[in-house]
Amino acid sequence: MRVSELSRASGVSVATIKYYLREGLLPRGETTSPNQARYDTGHLRRLRLIRALVEVGELPIAVVRDVLAAVDDPGTGLHEMLGRTIYAVTGTGTPDDAGEFTDRAAAEVAALAARSGWTVSADAPALRAARDVLARMHALDRAPGEEVLQAWAEAADRAADADLHAIDRSGSREGAAEAALIGTVLGDALLAALRRLAQESWSARLHRQH
Amino acid sequence: MRVSELSRASGVSVATIKYYLREGLLPRGETTSPNQARYDTGHLRRLRLIRALVEVGELPIAVVRDVLAAVDDPGTGLHEMLGRTIYAVTGTGTPDDAGEFTDRAAAEVAALAARSGWTVSADAPALRAARDVLARMHALDRAPGEEVLQAWAEAADRAADADLHAIDRSGSREGAAEAALIGTVLGDALLAALRRLAQESWSARLHRQH
Numbered sequence: 429m430r431v432s433e434l435s436r437a438s439g440v441s442v443a444t445i446k447y448y449l450r451e452g453l454l455p456r457g458e459t460t461s462p463n464q465a466r467y468d469t470g471h472l473r474r475l476r477l478i479r480a481l482v483e484v485g486e487l488p489i490a491v492v493r494d495v496l497a498a499v500d501d502p503g504t505g506l507h508e509m510l511g512r513t514i515y516a517v518t519g520t521g522t523p524d525d526a527g528e529f530t531d532r533a534a535a536e537v538a539a540l541a542a543r544s545g546w547t548v549s550a551d552a553p554a555l556r557a558a559r560d561v562l563a564r565m566h567a568l569d570r571a572p573g574e575e576v577l578q579a580w581a582e583a584a585d586r587a588a589d590a591d592l593h594a595i596d597r598s599g600s601r602e603g604a605a606e607a608a609l610i611g612t613v614l615g616d617a618l619l620a621a622l623r624r625l626a627q628e629s630w631s632a633r634l635h636r637q638h
Numbered sequence: 639m640r641v642s643e644l645s646r647a648s649g650v651s652v653a654t655i656k657y658y659l660r661e662g663l664l665p666r667g668e669t670t671s672p673n674q675a676r677y678d679t680g681h682l683r684r685l686r687l688i689r690a691l692v693e694v695g696e697l698p699i700a701v702v703r704d705v706l707a708a709v710d711d712p713g714t715g716l717h718e719m720l721g722r723t724i725y726a727v728t729g730t731g732t733p734d735d736a737g738e739f740t741d742r743a744a745a746e747v748a749a750l751a752a753r754s755g756w757t758v759s760a761d762a763p764a765l766r767a768a769r770d771v772l773a774r775m776h777a778l779d780r781a782p783g784e785e786v787l788q789a790w791a792e793a794a795d796r797a798a799d800a801d802l803h804a805i806d807r808s809g810s811r812e813g814a815a816e817a818a819l820i821g822t823v824l825g826d827a828l829l830a831a832l833r834r835l836a837q838e839s840w841s842a843r844l845h846r847q848h
Contacts, residue, residue, distance in 0.1 A: 473778070480774050486696070507845035511838060518834050540832075546839035554834035561828045564690050568683070570820040572804065572828075579800030580829050581836075583793035588836030590789030592844055594782065610780040612837070618771045618782075619790050619833070620826045622750075624728050624764035626791075626798030627822070628721060629756035634802055635717035 431457070434467045438475040445475070453478055453493050477606065481517075485613035491516055499605040506601060510608050511549075517613050518553040529566035534559045536577065544581045587619060641667070644677045648685040655685070663688055663703050687816065691727075695823035701726055709815040716811060720818050721759075727823050728763040739776035744769045746787065754791045797829060 435442045448454040454474055457465030474496075481487045481495070498504070498512035537558045541548060548555065565571040572580065591611050598607035645652045658664040664684055667675030684706075691697045691705070708714070708722035747768045751758060758765065775781040782790065801821050808817040 476778055480778060484771060484774060505845070507841050510841045510845075514834055514837055518831065541835055544836070544839075546835050547842055548835050548838045552835060552838055554831040554838070558828055558831035558835065561694060561824050561831065564694060565820060565824055565828075568686055568690060568816075568820055570808075570817055572800075572821065572825070576800045576804045576821075580797050580825070581832055583797040584829060584832035585836045586796065587790050587793040588833050588840050590782075590786045591833075591837055592840040594786045596844060598780075606778075607780055608837075610775060610778055611782065611786075612834070614771050614775055615782070615790070616826075616830045616833075618768055618775075619794060619829070621728065621764040621768035621771065622791055622794035623798050623801075623826075623829070624724055624822070625751055625756050625758050625762060625768065626754065626794045627724055627801055627818075628758045628762055628764070629751075629754075630798050630802040631717050631720045632757055634806060635715070635720075 429467050430464065431467065434471055434475070437472055438479075440475050440479065448475070448478060451489060451493060453489070453496055477610070480610065481613055484617055485517065487517060487613070495609060499602060499609065502601070506604060509601070509605055510595070513605055513608050514612055515553050517609070518557055527563075529563040530559060533562035533566060533571075536562060540577055540581050543578070544585055546585075587615075591615070639677050640674065641677065644681055644685070647682055648689075650685050650689060658685070658688060661699060661703060663699070663706055687820070690820065691823055694827050695727065697727060697823065705819060709812060709819065712811070716814060719811070719815055720805070723815055723818050724822055725763050727819070728767055737773075739773040740769060743772035743776060743781075746772060750787055750791050753788070754795055756795075797825075801825065 429437065431442055431445060434440075435445055438445075440448075445454065449456060454471060457467040457471065460466050478492055478496075481492050482489070487495070495513055495516040498509055498516060501509070504512065534555075537555060541555075562571060591608075594611065595604050595607045598604050639647065641652055641655060644650075645655055648655075650658075655664065659666060664681060667677040667681065670676050688702055688706075691702050692699070697705070705723055705726040708719055708726060711719070714722065744765075747765060751765075772781060801818075804821065805814050805817045808814050
């Protein structure tokens with residue numbers, strides 16, 4: 429299809445498609461004449477993926493480019509590629525106003541990971557992300573107690589176990605990367621929504637009868 | 639303390655503090671002279687809460703105001719107040735390019751809630767949020783299968799069970815609202831980070847030996 433048809437099919441404007449082409453997020457189409465190129469369903473699919481990452485995952489374009497580069501790079505093994513994908517979509521914390529609680533939070537995260545039997549690289553961005561959020565909760569005097577942290581770790585483990593087994597069933601190497609990306613970024617949003625539903629239900633169970 | 643001291647203690651600029659005062663996010667201090675007011679640790683605490691909601695939760699100022707109004711309103715019961723708080727921080731989906739999958743996704747979310755034994759209001763924003771994310775995953779041909787959805791629902795239920803019991807232990811009514819707010823908004827970020835850690839660990843377990 430032509431760029432105008434790709435635009436109609438995807439709902440993405442021609443100007444944005446050209447921007448993604450320039451930025452290397454979308455591979456060039458097959459050139460059919462000096463100023464025309466042909467696009468296929470692979471381009472349409474990639475456009476949908478970019479939009480989901482930007483709109484639902486709220487990832488900056490530069491991060492989307494890095495992530496897609498990891499997906500497209502055939503030279504890396506599955507574990508490493510999943511690592512690059514998941515590392516790229518993990519924020520590295522927030523501006524710090526909880527500095528005095530950082531060491532304590534880091535120790536709590538490390539203890540939780542150890543109790544959960546998780547083996548992770550010492551430079552995993554998620555370690556810093558977890559530490560920074562937990563430090564902020566301490567600064568607000570509302571850090572979760574050990575029991576809640578334990579429940580969250582079990583919840584995370586339950587989800588991740590299913591995630592990785594599903595990724596393994598997703599066929600090709602590129603399919604696995606895409607599944608990891610979508611399941612992680614959009615999955616965060618879905619998990620958060622499910623948690624709200626469960627919270628509402630638990631709140632009704634605990635409070636309505638009083 | 640004076641506004642300049644409140645600014646130093648909180649790391650929030652005087653201009654931003656004045657903006658929050660005008661917008662009603664921060665209660666006025668006690669007037670000590672025609673152009674001076676005194677602030678206390680309650681103001682400092684509220685400022686830290688606003689910053690966490692804006693910076694970690696990425697909530698718009700208007701949403702922060704609504705949420706804090708729900709927390710501050712003494713006329714509502716605990717279940718209703720928690721509902722207003724949790725509803726206010728739940729995005730109501732994303733621009734829709736997955737329209738054809740919306741009905742299917744809505745049915746899947748309803749079935750999942752029923753299987754999980756969740757009783758939720760039909761107008762819970764999280765129902766729409768879950769539906770819209772799931773519809774997008776379908777449009778990308780990467781929707782989680784029944785097994786993964788089930789695992790995510792169990793994870794959400796495990797987390798929410800602990801959340802609500804912790805909220806119940808948090809003392810005053812205002813304390814409960816604040817705990818719900820922080821545990822939900824910052825808890826999303828912490829849970830997402832823990833899921834990344836668990837994913838890395840599961841990926842190592844499943845792929846490194848091959």
